[in-house]
Amino acid sequence: MFSRILIANRGEIALRIIRACRELDVEVVAVYSEADRDAAYLKLADEAICIGLGPAGESYLNIPRIISAAEVADVQAIHPGYGFLSENAHFADVCRSCKIEFIGPSVESMKLLGSKLASKELARKCNVPLTPGSDGPVKNEKQAVEVAQKIGYPVIIKASAGGGGRGMRVAHNEISLKSSLKAAQSEAEAAFKDGTVFIEKYHDEPRHVEVQILGDKHGHVIHLFERDCSVQRRHQKIIEESPCPVIDDEIRRELCESAVRLAKEAGYYSAATVEFIMDKHKHFYFLEVNTRIQVEHPVTEMVTGEDLIQWQLRIASGEKLTLRQEDVHHSGAAIECRINAEDPDRNFAPSPGLLEEFIPPGGPGVRLDTHAYQGYRIGPNYDSMIGKLIVHRATRDAAIATMRRALEEFRAGPVKTTIPLHRQIMNDKDFQQARVDTGWLERRRK
Amino acid sequence: MAKESFTDNKRVRELIKLMNENGLSEIELVEDKASIRIKRELTGPVSAVAAAVPHSAAAPEKSAQSDEGLLTIKSPMVGTFYAAANPESEPYAKVGALVDKKSVVCIIEAMKVFNEIHAEVSGVITKILVSNGQAVEFNQPLFQVKPE
Numbered sequence: 001m002f003s004r005i006l007i008a009n010r011g012e013i014a015l016r017i018i019r020a021c022r023e024l025d026v027e028v029v030a031v032y033s034e035a036d037r038d039a040a041y042l043k044l045a046d047e048a049i050c051i052g053l054g055p056a057g058e059s060y061l062n063i064p065r066i067i068s069a070a071e072v073a074d075v076q077a078i079h080p081g082y083g084f085l086s087e088n089a090h091f092a093d094v095c096r097s098c099k100i101e102f103i104g105p106s107v108e109s110m111k112l113l114g115s116k117l118a119s120k121e122l123a124r125k126c127n128v129p130l131t132p133g134s135d136g137p138v139k140n141e142k143q144a145v146e147v148a149q150k151i152g153y154p155v156i157i158k159a160s161a162g163g164g165g166r167g168m169r170v171a172h173n174e175i176s177l178k179s180s181l182k183a184a185q186s187e188a189e190a191a192f193k194d195g196t197v198f199i200e201k202y203h204d205e206p207r208h209v210e211v212q213i214l215g216d217k218h219g220h221v222i223h224l225f226e227r228d229c230s231v232q233r234r235h236q237k238i239i240e241e242s243p244c245p246v247i248d249d250e251i252r253r254e255l256c257e258s259a260v261r262l263a264k265e266a267g268y269y270s271a272a273t274v275e276f277i278m279d280k281h282k283h284f285y286f287l288e289v290n291t292r293i294q295v296e297h298p299v300t301e302m303v304t305g306e307d308l309i310q311w312q313l314r315i316a317s318g319e320k321l322t323l324r325q326e327d328v329h330h331s332g333a334a335i336e337c338r339i340n341a342e343d344p345d346r347n348f349a350p351s352p353g354l355l356e357e358f359i360p361p362g363g364p365g366v367r368l369d370t371h372a373y374q375g376y377r378i379g380p381n382y383d384s385m386i387g388k389l390i391v392h393r394a395t396r397d398a399a400i401a402t403m404r405r406a407l408e409e410f411r412a413g414p415v416k417t418t419i420p421l422h423r424q425i426m427n428d429k430d431f432q433q434a435r436v437d438t439g440w441l442e443r444r445r446k
Numbered sequence: 447m448a449k450e451s452f453t454d455n456k457r458v459r460e461l462i463k464l465m466n467e468n469g470l471s472e473i474e475l476v477e478d479k480a481s482i483r484i485k486r487e488l489t490g491p492v493s494a495v496a497a498a499v500p501h502s503a504a505a506p507e508k509s510a511q512s513d514e515g516l517l518t519i520k521s522p523m524v525g526t527f528y529a530a531a532n533p534e535s536e537p538y539a540k541v542g543a544l545v546d547k548k549s550v551v552c553i554i555e556a557m558k559v560f561n562e563i564h565a566e567v568s569g570v571i572t573k574i575l576v577s578n579g580q581a582v583e584f585n586q587p588l589f590q591v592k593p594e
Contacts, residue, residue: 034585050583051524065584068524068556072581098557 001317002026002076005103007045008066009081012371012387013295015041017079020309029073031066033059035381041371047073054381060084063091070100077101077316079309083383086292087114103316105291109266113289116160117198119262123286126265128258131277131285133200144181144199145174151201157181159188160196167191168235170202203285205437207278208232209244211259212300214311215269216321223256224304225330227273227296230436231425233348238418238441239425240296241335242303245396245434247282255284260325262289271297271312280437295338295388298369302334302392333396335403337425339370340384343416351416352380361406365393378415386417396434400426458482485579517567518575519589521582525556529578537578539589543571551589554582569593 004027007014014030018041021028030045035054042048049069052059059065061084070078078100080086089110095102104110113119117137123130132151137160138144148155148171157180159167167188169180181197189195207230215221228246231239243252259274266289273294275287297308306323315321342348358374370387372378378386389406393399404426410419425431430440457475461484465473474483521527529537529552539551545565553560573590576582 049524049581050585052584059584064557065524069583071557072524072526 001319002101002313004029004046004073004075005077005079005313006031006066006070006073006075007079007081008060009079009084009086010036010039010060010371010382011041012369012385013081013293015044015371016369017081017309018044020307020313023307024310024313026313029069029075031059031069033381035059035379038377039371040373040376049073054379056084056382063094067094067098067100070095071098075100077103077313079103079312080292082292082295087290089114101316103270103312105268105270105272109268110291112266113268113272113291116158116162116288117196119266119289120286122265123262126258126261128262128286129284131200131203131287134198136198137196138181138199141178141181144177147199148174148177151199153177154202154204155199156202157184157197157199159184159192159194160198161192161194162188167197203277203279205280205439206230207244207246207436208237208275208287208438209247209255209278209284210273210275211256212297212308213259213263213268213272213274214308214315214321214323215263215272216315217269217318218320219264219267220321221260221264221268222321222323222325222328223260224300224306224308224328226252226255227299229296230438231431231441232438233441235438237296238338238340239335239422239431240299241333241396241399242299243330243333244278245333247278251282251284258286262286270315271308295385296336298367298388298390299334299336302367302390303330303332304328305331332392332394333399334390334392335396335399336388336390337403337407337422338385338418339387339389339410339412339422340418341378341386341415342384342418344418344421345416348418350380350384352378352384353415354378355386355412355415357411357413359409359411361389361409363406363409365391365399365402366406367392372412386412389422397432400432458484483577483580515593516572517569517591517593518587519551519563519565519567519591521554521584521586521588522563523554523556523561524583525554525561525581527576527578527580527582527588528553528555528560529574539565539571539574541571541574544594545569545571545591563588565589565591567591567593 006029007017018028027046030042030048031051033054051065051069085091089107092102092107134147154172157169169184171177171180184197185195209226209228211226212224226244227240227242228244229237229240271293273290276284277287278284341351343351355376360368367390372386391399391402393402407423471486546568549565550562551565552563554563569591571589572592575587
């Protein structure tokens, strides 16, 4: 096990990693920008180093500064968290050349699975179901029209280098296909410096279901079951749960085993999430792989009883993943609500400011992962998520009741948060009966 | 003042003795905002002594002399501070030295690259706030300058 690591991240995930390190007796160094200077969680690290100004490019995305901090603090490894540099293969490579362990996958598997097209090729090779589509980049309009005719409208045009829901256009007929194609290509070029696009069948009322993977450096790969993340806003997840409430054990087994096949084929180690789209007929189709720990990892931790961050540390330091697949069980139901400092009444405009009041919920079945506290100032520099409220109970209905109760207790203000929105969703019959899909929330709010 | 007694010779000699007796390569003593750090060079016994420095990046402590009107040269990067181009050379900026915007005041080593740090201000160096070989963070105060 490492004796000292550095966290190249901030906020709630930095705190999460500090907690895991503390329990494993690993010394932990935090980095921070000037904007995060007063954050209380920094005091829980053994050392905190200021690496730059507020803007992420000057700090949390600044590779030379982070590596310098790692060197002066004499750490053996860096945990990149999620977002920022966590899926940056170049950063992982720089760590490697500086003889600092990157707590994540190898550079090669990150590159392979990080490419939407390459990962799809791999999925095909492993007999993981894929959405019918162009099976590669679309070179011109003629080809696009042919593909769309073959697979049938509606179709979706996606940027190969895209992510986070950007660079995507849906077309319902040939006319909109032609205009959307040009638009998608220029958007992709502008946003990701890569105008390559591909086309896929667009699934109506899809659910987003993903599988948690853990692998070690000795070739052992397992899954820790699935999460359903269908409640989304603008392709951003706001509620996640496990297990997926609408699939049976047979589908679950096929889904999870296909994710393991894919990860194994890619020589993957550390944590990953394999994402799928599930249509209303419960057919699932491979979407992409996230080669990092995810925001919603606590959901899986609650239903399986495993500590995923601690496993990441162990795996990175060379230890064996001693969990056999048959040792992994899921029990009960867990739900997570992402608490964002946003104003749902103003189209979710970010709502930074001072948290004058912050009274967190508690009691049975409640877990709150947050770096916020009364007196904390939410700045404008970073994303608006201030915490994750997770509940775990024996059944989904009980979990919903606990989440509703916890949201009622939760006081955070005067900044606007998504707490009231989550209360509404917990009281919504569609959600209670698990009749949702990725477009549900936006339709409901119209 | 408290700061002076913290770094008096007797205490420093005690620390050096402690290091030599126990074969330590580095010792750091921290009290409130002041600290002493003594590091053994790779060859030979301990000889270099680090001065007491305020280790917080907050506003500089008030000393007997007024800090009004003084400027601070801060570190633009994370790395290791070196006062001179190499161990044999004279430090770039001693107390009392006159500097202008382009004067090199120190080296900060980051990722094996030695970066020359320029004063960016004009004036006289009144205080050196860090010690040779010390790790510095972004915006860490390095020198106090009386502007001219």
